[in-house]
Amino acid sequence: MSAAPHVDTFNIVHPQDYAEKGYPHDSWTWMRANDPVFRWEAGEGIPFWCITKHEDVTLIGRDPARFVSGPRLTISHEPEVDIGDMFPPTLIQMDNPNHSTYRKLINKRFTPGAMRRYDHDIETIAAEIVEKLLAQGEEGECDFVESVSAPLPIAVIAWMLGLPKPDWPLLFDWTNRIIGAADPDYQDEGSNASETAQTAITELFGYFTQLVEEKRKNPSEDLVSLFTQMEIEGKKLEFMDIMAWCLIIVVAGNETTRNATTGGMLAFIQNQDQLRSLQADETLMKPAIEEVVRWTSPIIHFARTATEDYELRGKQIKEGDAVALFYGSANRDEDVFDEPFQFRINRWPNRHLGFGIGEHFCLGAHVARLEMEAAYRHFLPRLAEVELAGPVDRLHSSLVGGVKRLPIRYRLA
Numbered sequence: 001m002s003a004a005p006h007v008d009t010f011n012i013v014h015p016q017d018y019a020e021k022g023y024p025h026d027s028w029t030w031m032r033a034n035d036p037v038f039r040w041e042a043g044e045g046i047p048f049w050c051i052t053k054h055e056d057v058t059l060i061g062r063d064p065a066r067f068v069s070g071p072r073l074t075i076s077h078e079p080e081v082d083i084g085d086m087f088p089p090t091l092i093q094m095d096n097p098n099h100s101t102y103r104k105l106i107n108k109r110f111t112p113g114a115m116r117r118y119d120h121d122i123e124t125i126a127a128e129i130v131e132k133l134l135a136q137g138e139e140g141e142c143d144f145v146e147s148v149s150a151p152l153p154i155a156v157i158a159w160m161l162g163l164p165k166p167d168w169p170l171l172f173d174w175t176n177r178i179i180g181a182a183d184p185d186y187q188d189e190g191s192n193a194s195e196t197a198q199t200a201i202t203e204l205f206g207y208f209t210q211l212v213e214e215k216r217k218n219p220s221e222d223l224v225s226l227f228t229q230m231e232i233e234g235k236k237l238e239f240m241d242i243m244a245w246c247l248i249i250v251v252a253g254n255e256t257t258r259n260a261t262t263g264g265m266l267a268f269i270q271n272q273d274q275l276r277s278l279q280a281d282e283t284l285m286k287p288a289i290e291e292v293v294r295w296t297s298p299i300i301h302f303a304r305t306a307t308e309d310y311e312l313r314g315k316q317i318k319e320g321d322a323v324a325l326f327y328g329s330a331n332r333d334e335d336v337f338d339e340p341f342q343f344r345i346n347r348w349p350n351r352h353l354g355f356g357i358g359e360h361f362c363l364g365a366h367v368a369r370l371e372m373e374a375a376y377r378h379f380l381p382r383l384a385e386v387e388l389a390g391p392v393d394r395l396h397s398s399l400v401g402g403v404k405r406l407p408i409r410y411r412l413a
Ligand code: HEM
Pocket: 069, 091, 092, 093, 103, 157, 248, 249, 252, 253, 254, 256, 257, 260, 293, 297, 298, 299, 302, 327, 353, 354, 355, 356, 357, 359, 360, 361, 362, 363, 364, 365, 367, 368
């Protein structure tokens, strides 16, 4: 077996390495081929197992009793900080029996059938955002993140939660500081990443405390009203549980969709034949969206912790060990995808794991698909030409593969 490449030059959980170099596809490809359950011991963070094959991510994702989410959902390049009981666990950090009880409370709101009543509104929000950009003239330059892919999920999530429109931009700042806490552009002055995220969460709770009070008095169809009405065994949720719901929807629904939409735009710029195919045949939109999620894999990793000793591909995972599920690696697995390093919008079936797998499968997958579809349907067919107008500026994060700025230049048809 040849030695693992890049262990010294790319720390697989270091935010800065992702900002400077993008995804470590060379390391992941090497691991899949030579050591798919690779023991990572470099850096100051805890040692952990890198799970890089599609089959193994699936196996672990589908075994929530043996691999739990509660102890840690991400792995840091720094020594672990114990924030104790400071914040209540959100859905994504829960294990059974709580997870299934809480997930049932909301599942029905997010099924494709239930979402049908939102289709029109998501379409209207996307149309408004794209038309505002296109109204600037036949030729233009913009930061695609600022103009399209950031405002769209912010608007949709804020509207679903029931925030008054003037407050929508608040979500932008909070999610940047929670998800992008390690990024110098978003970090609070004089604070480290963990302090920045904690301050932003506290501010978010302050805001939602007031909104919850208002929705209790004047409930409507929105999600915050639903959170105030939910019951478990005949009892309404505790106040902090309601806060946890607000937090997870805000945090999970924004940066992910933003970066899938941005990364997809970049892929279309770099693969103009695929852009032309989609412009010529709108029926390719659905497979194209799945390919964008596979290609971008916006969530780099989530972690699980083993509840018992377990042997995987000859490696002895011990009780209490951390495993990192690298979705970006699973989504380039040569055993599952034909030509995985080709961006092909007609790829079908597309068994990507971009939305996760198993009990924690993304609650908002359908919302995200609708948003991306609407944005692309309004923007892409109008383009006669499109190119990069400057460097791609990436986020410091080993959780979300983020793009902070995507400068593009275009001419409309
Ligand atoms: C392209 C966009 C998105 C991607 C790539 C994505 C990715 C993921 C992934 C990988 C997970 C699995 C977590 C795990 O296994 O531990 C997840 C869970 C989750 N996502 Fe998404 N997500 C996206 C959009 C959204 C949106 C728009 C929402 C909300 C409206 C959302 C809400 C959630 C929630 C609440 C969970 C936790 C589910 C649970 O623990 O049962 N996501 N997402």
